[in-house]
Amino acid sequence: MRVTMTINGQQRSDEVEDRMLLVHYLREVAQLTGTHVGCETSLCGACTVLMNGKAVKSCTVLAAQADGAQITTVEGLAKDGELHPVQEGFWEEHGLQCGFCTPGMLMLATDLLSRNPDPSEADIRHALDGNLCRCTGYQHIINAVQYAARKMRGDARKSA
Amino acid sequence: MAAAVVPKFVGTRVKRREDPRLISGNGTYVDDVKLPGMLSMVILRSPYGHAKINSINVEAARKIPGVVAVVTGEDLKGKLGSLTTAAPAEHIPYHPPLAQGRVRFVGEAVVAAIATDPYKAQDALDAVEIDYDPLPVISDPEKALEDGAPIIHEEFKTNISTRAQVASGDIDGAMRSADRVIKFRLVNQRLAPVPMEPRGAVAQWNQGSGQLTLWSSTQGPHLLRSYLAEILKLPENRMRVIAPEVGGGFGAKLNVYAEEVLAGYLAMTLKHPIKWVERRRENLATNTHGRDQIVYVEAPVKNDGTLLGLKAKFICDAGAYLQLLTPLIPGFSGMMMTGCYKVPAMAFEQLVVFTNKMAPDAYRGAGRPEACYIAERTMDMVALELNLDPAEVRRKNFIPKEAFPAQIPSGLVYDSGDYAAALDKALKIIDYPKLRAEQAEARKQGRYIGIGLCSYVEICGIGPSAMLPPTMKGGGWESATIRMEPDCKVTVLTGVSPHGQGQETSFAQMIADEFGIGIDDVTVLHGDTAIVQYGTGTFGSRGTSVGGAALMMATQKLQAKMKKIASTMMETPPDQIVFHQGTMALASDLSKSIPMQKVVDAAYGYKVPIPGVEPGLNESAFYEPTACTFPFGTHACVVEVDPDTGVVKFLRYVAVDDCGRVINPLLVEGQVHGGIAQGIAQALYEEVIYDENGQLLTATLMDYAVPKAEMLPHYELDSTVTPSPVNPLGIKGVGEAGTIGSTPCVVNAVHDALKPFGIKNLDMPLKPERIWRAIKSARKA
Ligand code: FES
Numbered sequence: 001m002r003v004t005m006t007i008n009g010q011q012r013s014d015e016v017e018d019r020m021l022l023v024h025y026l027r028e029v030a031q032l033t034g035t036h037v038g039c040e041t042s043l044c045g046a047c048t049v050l051m052n053g054k055a056v057k058s059c060t061v062l063a064a065q066a067d068g069a070q071i072t073t074v075e076g077l078a079k080d081g082e083l084h085p086v087q088e089g090f091w092e093e094h095g096l097q098c099g100f101c102t103p104g105m106l107m108l109a110t111d112l113l114s115r116n117p118d119p120s121e122a123d124i125r126h127a128l129d130g131n132l133c134r135c136t137g138y139q140h141i142i143n144a145v146q147y148a149a150r151k152m153r154g155d156a157r158k159s160a
Numbered sequence: 161m162a163a164a165v166v167p168k169f170v171g172t173r174v175k176r177r178e179d180p181r182l183i184s185g186n187g188t189y190v191d192d193v194k195l196p197g198m199l200s201m202v203i204l205r206s207p208y209g210h211a212k213i214n215s216i217n218v219e220a221a222r223k224i225p226g227v228v229a230v231v232t233g234e235d236l237k238g239k240l241g242s243l244t245t246a247a248p249a250e251h252i253p254y255h256p257p258l259a260q261g262r263v264r265f266v267g268e269a270v271v272a273a274i275a276t277d278p279y280k281a282q283d284a285l286d287a288v289e290i291d292y293d294p295l296p297v298i299s300d301p302e303k304a305l306e307d308g309a310p311i312i313h314e315e316f317k318t319n320i321s322t323r324a325q326v327a328s329g330d331i332d333g334a335m336r337s338a339d340r341v342i343k344f345r346l347v348n349q350r351l352a353p354v355p356m357e358p359r360g361a362v363a364q365w366n367q368g369s370g371q372l373t374l375w376s377s378t379q380g381p382h383l384l385r386s387y388l389a390e391i392l393k394l395p396e397n398r399m400r401v402i403a404p405e406v407g408g409g410f411g412a413k414l415n416v417y418a419e420e421v422l423a424g425y426l427a428m429t430l431k432h433p434i435k436w437v438e439r440r441r442e443n444l445a446t447n448t449h450g451r452d453q454i455v456y457v458e459a460p461v462k463n464d465g466t467l468l469g470l471k472a473k474f475i476c477d478a479g480a481y482l483q484l485l486t487p488l489i490p491g492f493s494g495m496m497m498t499g500c501y502k503v504p505a506m507a508f509e510q511l512v513v514f515t516n517k518m519a520p521d522a523y524r525g526a527g528r529p530e531a532c533y534i535a536e537r538t539m540d541m542v543a544l545e546l547n548l549d550p551a552e553v554r555r556k557n558f559i560p561k562e563a564f565p566a567q568i569p570s571g572l573v574y575d576s577g578d579y580a581a582a583l584d585k586a587l588k589i590i591d592y593p594k595l596r597a598e599q600a601e602a603r604k605q606g607r608y609i610g611i612g613l614c615s616y617v618e619i620c621g622i623g624p625s626a627m628l629p630p631t632m633k634g635g636g637w638e639s640a641t642i643r644m645e646p647d648c649k650v651t652v653l654t655g656v657s658p659h660g661q662g663q664e665t666s667f668a669q670m671i672a673d674e675f676g677i678g679i680d681d682v683t684v685l686h687g688d689t690a691i692v693q694y695g696t697g698t699f700g701s702r703g704t705s706v707g708g709a710a711l712m713m714a715t716q717k718l719q720a721k722m723k724k725i726a727s728t729m730m731e732t733p734p735d736q737i738v739f740h741q742g743t744m745a746l747a748s749d750l751s752k753s754i755p756m757q758k759v760v761d762a763a764y765g766y767k768v769p770i771p772g773v774e775p776g777l778n779e780s781a782f783y784e785p786t787a788c789t790f791p792f793g794t795h796a797c798v799v800e801v802d803p804d805t806g807v808v809k810f811l812r813y814v815a816v817d818d819c820g821r822v823i824n825p826l827l828v829e830g831q832v833h834g835g836i837a838q839g840i841a842q843a844l845y846e847e848v849i850y851d852e853n854g855q856l857l858t859a860t861l862m863d864y865a866v867p868k869a870e871m872l873p874h875y876e877l878d879s880t881v882t883p884s885p886v887n888p889l890g891i892k893g894v895g896e897a898g899t900i901g902s903t904p905c906v907v908n909a910v911h912d913a914l915k916p917f918g919i920k921n922l923d924m925p926l927k928p929e930r931i932w933r934a935i936k937s938a939r940k941a
């Protein structure tokens with residue numbers, strides 16, 4: 001079947017198998033390998049992307065279901081060479097080590113901050129429910145999200 | 161010599177240079193490697209814990225369109241060597257990459273299918289017919305030792321792979337003179353490392369050059385090359401291993417696996433690049449596991465809490481085949497089990513036992529978490545039995561600060577330490593006396609608060625190489641090359657293979673300071689055997705301590721050469737020249753200087769020959785550690801147990817760690833956080849479970865409880881700094897400390913909370929159900 005979607009602002013249209021997962025479409029067809037596969041069973045969150053502005057696990061969405069959608073992947077976060085505040089936050093606060101969970105974390109954080117501009121530590125921990133990180137123990141990820149929140153609210157300061 | 165120029169970057173929280181590519185989706189992990197004509201490999205695995213293979217029929221599978229090859233163990237007979245262990249053992253089983261005649265654990269590779277895409281390869285496997293005869297299964301190592309137990313490798317006539325016995329001091333005398341001998345059984349349950357990136361391999365055979373290139377998510381590309389070359393019967397200089405971006409390892413990627421052998425061999429025979437990427441189910445079943453030791457502890461003590469000795473009998477699960485370090489890991493547990501304490505006598509006995517399971521091997525801490533668990537549960541058991549304060553029991557038994565370097569009964573020599581200082585600091589941060597009062601008050605109200613302590617010491621940077629088994633390839637050393645390029649930029653080639661630890665940053669900090677240049681003037685390369693000189697790799701918290709020492713050695717050679725050149729130009733003795741802000745300057749007067757670029761030009765241009773100095777600026781060094789380092793610290797936590805549900809809630813978690821000198825505090829924090837998370841996971845959540853038929857019950861992330869953010873506390877970190885006198889940089893290492901310190905800390909806290917119920921010794925993981933049942937039966941009694 002043919003699917004058409006806008007990925008990181010660029011429209012594309014491809015012939016795909018019915019059973020093709022969105023994550024495979026992004027990685028294999030659109031050649032955007034920033035989105036990772038950690039489990040293929042919707043349990044790790046490494047594959048999280050934004051679909052029409054909402055975080056979804058692209059391993060549990062068929063490419064066909066994303067027909068007509070706006071998709072944002074990690075490759076689409078930075079604008080005009082400027083890092084997105086969540087990217088900046090992860091960099092500033094050492095929110096990543098091996099980096100494998102990171103694209104999913106960034107997309108999830110973007111979604112969270114669009115709904116809650118000032119999340120508490122507990123809010124962030126709760127929001128991370130579906131995204132696993134094996135390296136960081138999460139605390140620096142939480143700091144990173146809060147850094148981004150401050151920045152997006154316009155009062156970015158180095159965290160204590 | 162004049163005072164060194166003040167470090168600008170070392171010791172500061174420099175943000176990572178690895179991150180820009182990783183936060184923008186530009187990292188290349190194995191699964192991102194794409195080559196023209198690449199085929200996919202998928203593996204069919206044993207559904208049985210133990211079975212005889214009567215026949216395998218692959219005819220139908222081979223006929224499926226798009227399927228290029230379907231390969232069985234029979235097809236490979238005589239063509240490949242056995243997978244192997246680097247450690248000595250009495251009985252080392254033959255371990256073919258694909259099973260031959262028998263399968264011995266669930267997940268063992270049986271058939272490999274190669275096709276134009278993974279779906280077709282899977283279709284091929286679906287069409288394979290295998291006739292198995294199930295055999296009796298052993299999944300409990302203690303049962304494997306019973307008379308009449310089924311034998312897993314018949315040729316050995318026993319399920320014991322190997323045994324060890326170590327004793328020092330008069331342990332029998334200690335038992336006789338003790339007021340009490342406290343005896344208990346500890347279980348260090350089996351864990352799965354679960355790096356978020358599953359393993360993967362891409363193999364490419366270049367027919368023209370006769371060169372095999374293998375991209376692998378490995379922690380040690382050179383070691384992998386050495387072992388694979390032997391199994392594939394290929395000279396090492398015709399094999400290149402690349403560790404691209406590696407998404408976490410934790411020990412599981414420090415091994416030589418069947419799939420790497422198969423991908424390499426099939427790429428060579430089919431003359432097509434081959435990619436294999438693991439699924440999470442395979443990752444949980446067939447990556448090396450960790451821990452899995454049962455220990456019977458006997459602690460002779462005086463009534464005042466003085467420990468007179470420590471005796472332990474270990475039963476260590478080896479799984480069905482030995483992986484690279486399987487028989488080696490328990491040794492660390494035994495050698496380090498006396499922890500921070502002066503113990504006049506010790507003795508341990510270990511049996512390493514085959515079962516129908518995946519082999520355990522290195523997992524973050526690799527033997528030391530088990531050792532620490534013994535020492536620190538012992539301390540709390542002593543306190544409990546003698547009604548003493550656990551902090552006081554520790555303090556009474558600590559090896560005193562004055563005693564360093566301190567030889568412990570196992571023969572190891574602790575480099576430096578101040579265990580009481582770390583304990584005191586942790587107690588102060590949590591306000592221990594006040595906390596005890598609050599705990600007593602809470603108990604009156606029916607609230608069960610527990611305070612847990614763990615004073616740990618661990619062993620890092622294993623060296624000299626003679627400490628490692630003679631059978632192991634490579635050694636305890638590490639290598640580095642440093643090049644000052646013609647434009648004054650520095651390239652570092654390190655033999656360690658970081659996969660999240662951040663040496664691209666910490667090494668750049670060191671080099672920038674050494675030469676008085678910017679961090680961005682330094683590039684650190686690693687993980688490619690065609691680029692980097694032979695190195696040992698990243699494991700055992702050795703990256704910065706041993707890899708950094710090698711880099712310093714190479715740097716000093718390069719600096720000496722540059723000073724020699726500069727001295728001819730400045731007409732000053734070399735030992736009076738320092739590197740300062742892009743110049744080479746007179747130590748006594750930094751304004752008297754020449755630009756470093758001039759020296760570099762002289763070395764590369766060489767139009768004016770420099771007597772006694774070769775052209776070029778490229779130096780290598782291999783650093784052989786003279787001794788191990790011993791990081792230490794105290795973790796303290798406060799938990800509350802809900803007696804009605806058994807749920808454990810964290811109120812505080814404090815860690816005071818001493819990893820010696822610190823290059824980048826931000827990176828150290830990250831290592832400690834991640835380590836604590838994994839240690840807590842063992843204490844409360846994670847466990848690999850095989851049933852009595854050898855079926856793996858924890859084969860998905862639904863069943864294996866890798867902790868989520870809400871399951872972990874907010875960590876409060878502090879430190880003491882006791883430089884290591886045996887490491888040229890004073891560094892001790894920090895990669896595993898958090899994991900080692902946190903598990904006993906949390907287990908002790910939960911037991912402290914449960915003290916009013918008389919509950920003394922529950923096994924990990926301390927899941928709500930286990931706690932709830934214990935409380936229920938305690939209430940009944
Ligand atoms: S890959 Fe989609 S949730 Fe794990």
Ligand code: FES
Nearest residue numbers: 097101133134135
């Ligand atoms: S940074 Fe490695 S899994 Fe999150």
